[in-house]
Amino acid sequence: MQSLQDQDDLIPRPRGSLPKMCAAVLSAMTIGGFLFLSPERLFAWVTMVILILTLGPLLHGLCMLAEEILYHSNTRHRGRGWSHVLPACGLWGKTLLAAGLAGLLLQLVRHPLPHQGQSWKLVILASSLYPLLKSLGVLGPSEVEVSALCEGRKMNVAHGLAWSFYIGYLRLVLPRLDDSITAFCATHQTSLGRGSRKLIILIPLNANISHKLNEEDDRILFSDNLPNNEIDRAGVRGRVYKHSVYRAHECVLEYATPC
Structure with a gap:
């Protein structure tokens, strides 16, 4: 690590x-x-x-x-x-x-x-x-000036990839994600956790994304897939978007307190 x-x-x-x-x-x-x-x-x-x-x-x-x-x-x-x-x-x-x-x-x-x-x-x-x-x-302009200009105007490659990920994927699947989770819990006898829900996107620094998360850490176990979402996209009828559910064990956490 x-x-x-x-x-x-x-x-x-x-x-x-x-x-x-x-x-x-x-x-x-x-x-x-x-x-x-x-x-x-x-x-x-x-x-x-x-x-x-x-x-x-x-x-x-x-x-x-x-x-x-x-x-x-x-x-x-x-x-x-x-x-x-x-x-x-x-x-x-x-x-x-x-x-x-x-x-x-x-x-x-x-x-x-x-x-x-x-x-x-x-x-x-x-x-x-x-x-x-x-x-x-x-x-x-020097390379530093061009880089600073692109950074200030959000024109870097990373910004473009982020917008592409949002427009081409997140904007499509997020509105349907809540219903998919509810349907999954109803069929698997699983209750939703209390409190606010948060979306956390993990981006490895080395850009190496494993196809199976349990290969990275054996404490992450595959459970099942959420119900498929079919969306008409880019001329493709019923393009399938799916997500997998994992169970994470031995998660260390701490609430932020004033003292």
Whole structure:
């Protein structure tokens, strides 16, 4: 049997907020340094950088928008129009709002940046190069970023398998399981236990599932099968779903108590 330490090594923990904390500390240290060196132009520098970092993704979104409108508006977006395509390309929401506010604040700032003309040239050049570098994969997301995105949106393989198990099996058999158990108890002179009923799904860490549970533990004995459930599914008339009843002996348990 695997130890708890081995199980922790097999099952990855959900990713936390440490990258955000590190980014916040790094930004605070950098802004603090500029505040010490040039406090009168700090606000202008910050708005300029925000404008560069948001205008670049917006231009990249325009490049993606051209592809989506010309070739994929019907097949991928089903002709739902600009209200769907624009957010899908990142041309909506926080990025657009941040770019607009940064541009407005940069015009209203009291202490303009030195060499204002060159600063705007830098904005245009950096924003124009961003779509190229992004398209070439230089600024592409790392494997950790892709994994974190899939994990946050519940798009991992494990999530897909779980949904498949629920939609293709549990959603069909669970509504009929209670009646099957009642019918089994009536024919086998077995009484139902008191208290709430719980469904516990056992998933081995090594994905090795035995065909006979008594081969894994001789204290688990096969009793009988529940009555069959026949369900029309995927073009198959009367597909049979069945469950087996086992008797477990020498089960160690303890109720959780406050003290």
